Amino acid sequence: MVKTVVNNGSALGPYSSAVVAGDYCFVAGTGGLVPGTKRVAEGGIEAEIRQTMENLKSVITEAGFRMAEVVSVTCYLRDLADWSTLNEVYGPYFPEEPPARAAVAVADLPAGLNVELTCVAYRGGRS
Numbered sequence: 001m002v003k004t005v006v007n008n009g010s011a012l013g014p015y016s017s018a019v020v021a022g023d024y025c026f027v028a029g030t031g032g033l034v035p036g037t038k039r040v041a042e043g044g045i046e047a048e049i050r051q052t053m054e055n056l057k058s059v060i061t062e063a064g065f066r067m068a069e070v071v072s073v074t075c076y077l078r079d080l081a082d083w084s085t086l087n088e089v090y091g092p093y094f095p096e097e098p099p100a101r102a103a104v105a106v107a108d109l110p111a112g113l114n115v116e117l118t119c120v121a122y123r124g125g126r127s
Contacts, residue, residue: 025121031113
């Protein structure tokens, strides 16, 4: 199987932003960093989550997938009190048949992030 690597400059270490293998796209941890910088989006947790979602959408799109093809998301939150804000911002990105999702509270995240998402997308034979 051919593996395609997507590097959009968002990786903070020796890993790819996403890897496409067959009909699957595996997206690495994606946070609310302003594109082209190593700065967390300003404006509080809602702005950071919105930037995270836009960054996730950008990687998915660059890999040749659509948000509707995301089948699983894992959310890492520094503070579970941000759960309701995550749901408010996250929901409109998956208006129909949202993916399976898990949320995990973590002690810390890289670059001062408060939220990080990773996901798997599946295009089911569509190329």
